[in-house]
Amino acid sequence: MSLYDDAVLVLKGYEGQEELRQAYLDHLAAHPDGMWKACEDGHITASALVIDPSRGRVLLTLHKKMRKWLQMGGHCEPQDTSLRAAALREATEESGVAGLTLLPGGPVRLDRHPIPPPCHCHFDVQYAALAPPDAVHTISDESLDVRWFAYDEVATVADESVVRLLEATRARL
Secondary structure, three states, X not given: OOHHHHHHHHHHHOOOOHHHHHHHXXXXXXXXXXXXXXXXXXXXXXXXXXXEOOOOEEEEEEEOOOOOEEOEEEEOOOOOOOHHHHHHHHHHHHHOOOOOEEXXXXXOEEEEEEXXXXXXXXXXXXXXXXXXXXXXXXXXXXXXXXXXXXXXXXXXXXOHHHHHHHHHHHHHO
């Protein structure tokens, strides 16, 4: 199965955010290249909020280009076999944490947001990744910093999209 086909199946099976979910599906139907960064009308991305529920904290990255605290994530790559695989790869690469596991049940949220040109927007499919108890993180080339934040600190450092993702993840737990 292609990554495109996997994305369509994941989105068709996603429950909630009906209007936004349909916008993702419509975008893919209109753009067979909608999985890839080269699609300037927008493209699917995959991300994961790295969470440590036992300590009530999340790991965020200070994104080098955006200069904002965000969940780990980014563009799909040709070697990705699924959106889940892309989200897990991105979370592992950007956090440096070995042994992450995605929370069961598929995506936690969808978030469409504008990005700087030449592209117009990201259609982000957001997962949650559970960190192992002994998680050690590192700063990747894409980050200025990577840091743990207590649940109640997230709203003071990150934007509303990250806060909504944390709320949805905690509800799923």
